[in-house]
Structures are given as C-alpha cells and as structure tokens.
Amino acid sequence: MERLPSWIRQHLAALRALAVLTAVLGVAYPLVTTGVAQAVLPAKAGGSLVEKDGRVVGSALIGQSFTDAAGVPIGKYFQSRPSAAGDGYDPLASAASNLGPEDVLDTLPAAGQEGRQSLLTRVCARSKAVGELEGVSGARPYCTPDGVGAVLKVFPAVGTPVRAVSVNQACPAQPFLAVYQGVRVECGRPGEDYTAGRTVPVRGTAGTPAVPADAVTASGSGLDPHISVAYAELQAPRVARERGLAAGRVRDLIGEHTTGRALGFMGRPAVNVLELNLALDRG
Known part of the structure; x- marks a missing residue:
C-alpha cells in the first residue's frame, strides 16, 4: 500500500491534534472545572446572584x-x-x-463641540455632589468651590508671569483665585489654545476631605x-x-x-x- 503524500499526512496530523485538543481543552476541562466549582463553591460559581x-x-x-x-x-x-x-x-x-493623576486639564465645550472633563474635575465634581447629598463639605485639595480642577495656565511658561488663566472654569465664571504672583487670573475661554502655558495645579486651603476617596473614584x-x-x-x-x-x-x-x-x-x-x-x- 502506497504511503500518502507528506503534505496530506501533515494535514491529517494537524486535524487529529485539533480534535484531541478540542476534546480535552474545549470540552473535558471546562466540564471538570465547572463541576468542581459547582460542588465546592456553588453560589459563586452561579454568579453569586441575589x-x-x-x-x-x-x-x-x-x-x-x-x-x-x-x-x-x-x-x-x-x-x-x-x-x-x-x-x-x-x-x-x-x-x-485609564486616566492618571496628570490628567488635570479640561477641554471646555465650544460651539458645536463637546467638552471633556479631566480626571481631576471628575473627582472634584463627585466630591461636591456627595458633600451636598450627605450634608458635609465636599471640598478637597486642588478643587475649586464650584467643583472643577483648580488649575492655572501661566504665561510665559518660563520666567515672570504676565498672564494666568483658570483653564477649567469657563467664562463668565469667577476664577477661584483672584491673583497669581501679582497677575490677575482670567476665566477660561472655550476654543482658546492654552498649550503654550505652564500648568500650575493649586492645592488651596482644603484639609483632609470629608468625602472618602472611594466615593469619588x-x-x-x-x-x-x-x-x-x-x-x-x-x-x-x-x-x-x-x-x-x-x-x-x-x-x-x-x-x-x-x-x-x-x-x-x-x-x-x-x-x-x-x-x-x-x-x-x-x-
């Protein structure tokens, strides 16, 4: 009897391996692990439904x-x-x-465009809302009283400031800080490019927050x-x-x-x- 060509033998071997692995890993292993889980931890294996x-x-x-x-x-x-x-x-x-501690700058909503809240502003807004709900202070460091990130863009980036903008507070909001290093602080204007400025988060005077961290993250x-x-x-x-x-x-x-x-x-x-x-x- 003639032997099959090598390419056919290779394909048949691959099909046999696929069948064995499917039976072992795709059928037997899931059945065994599911059975053990149901026997040992029935509630958790079923999703801990309440x-x-x-x-x-x-x-x-x-x-x-x-x-x-x-x-x-x-x-x-x-x-x-x-x-x-x-x-x-x-x-x-x-x-x-996937936002980290350096995500502190909002994108203010402009005409026809959606804005984006930074992680800092999300935390500040949540803290303010929880404080109001529970009747406690929602203040926390680096947050403004109106619940956004207390962040300035200072110009020029190096040297003596000549301009400072509270970039997360859209005009006509009152900036959380009146003056920074002798310069009047402006409110943020949607659509204006502040990338050239130096980012300066301001800690403020808030002490230990009354609202726990897990309430805002x-x-x-x-x-x-x-x-x-x-x-x-x-x-x-x-x-x-x-x-x-x-x-x-x-x-x-x-x-x-x-x-x-x-x-x-x-x-x-x-x-x-x-x-x-x-x-x-x-x-």
Whole structure:
C-alpha cells in the first residue's frame, strides 16, 4: 500500500491534534472545572446572584447604581462608588477610565463641540455632589468651590508671569483665585489654545476631605460591589433619616455586612452595598 503524500499526512496530523485538543481543552476541562466549582463553591460559581421576593435583583460580586430614572441618588439607599464600565457597572464593558493623576486639564465645550472633563474635575465634581447629598463639605485639595480642577495656565511658561488663566472654569465664571504672583487670573475661554502655558495645579486651603476617596473614584474593573466603611458611615445619617430608623440600627447593619481583609491581611474591610440595601428593605 502506497504511503500518502507528506503534505496530506501533515494535514491529517494537524486535524487529529485539533480534535484531541478540542476534546480535552474545549470540552473535558471546562466540564471538570465547572463541576468542581459547582460542588465546592456553588453560589459563586452561579454568579453569586441575589434574590428579593423570588426575583433576581443583582449579584453580590457586581456593583450597581441606586438612582432614579434621571440618575438622581435615591435617598433611602446607600450609594455605590462610581463606575467607568460602559454606562456604569456593565460586565461586558469592564474597564477603568485609564486616566492618571496628570490628567488635570479640561477641554471646555465650544460651539458645536463637546467638552471633556479631566480626571481631576471628575473627582472634584463627585466630591461636591456627595458633600451636598450627605450634608458635609465636599471640598478637597486642588478643587475649586464650584467643583472643577483648580488649575492655572501661566504665561510665559518660563520666567515672570504676565498672564494666568483658570483653564477649567469657563467664562463668565469667577476664577477661584483672584491673583497669581501679582497677575490677575482670567476665566477660561472655550476654543482658546492654552498649550503654550505652564500648568500650575493649586492645592488651596482644603484639609483632609470629608468625602472618602472611594466615593469619588472608580475601581479598576468598574464593577466593585463594595464601598469603604468610612463611606458607608458617611451615608448612614441620611439613610437613617430617610427611613425613619435609629442611627444605631443602621450602623449595626453596616457592621453585619462588612467583610474583613482578604486572607486576613490584604486590603481593607469593605461593605457590600447591595446586600446592605436589601437588609434595610427587609427591616
């Protein structure tokens, strides 16, 4: 019997390898790992779904918003941390904003053009909003009172300043600083090019912020279902007031839904927002 040509033998060997690897890695391995997961950690393997009145309302592993149709926080619920995953907490778009600490300059909206908020302004705006919601100061370093990044563009870039612009405050806004090194500070004008100036973030006089960091920054995945104990305690008076509950009862529920450090030493204790809100609904 004649041997098959070498190119045919090579293709047949490749097909056999494909069939074996598909059976092992595409069928057997997923079935085994799924079976082990279902046997050892059935709840987590099933997505850690949380039910209320027989209806799935979320997952203990994925955050969600507690706002009305207009995006306004619902007062009787604890609020989650911000999310940069899609429109918020989208498992199919899990991602961070990829903006870093040097992202401090906004692009002011001009006629027919959309603007862009820097990471600094996003943090400042969130801090201001949380402060107003919780009845505390939303002030923090490098933020203006109106909730944008406190950043100047100074001209010339080197030498004695002759011009200073609060680039994140669009005219006719009142600049957060009247004078910088003897030069009157101007408001920012949409469409004007300030790239030639020196960027000068201004720390201001704000001390330690009353609003915790996790209330104004998104997690790396955008899906974090937890908030810090500090953020939960900040929200507790509002939730107690809205529900007509004793503040001590709300704090007890926070404690009951606080998880410890991972493996006993990594990270910080955290509060699962969905589970805490469901516990409040149960009374």
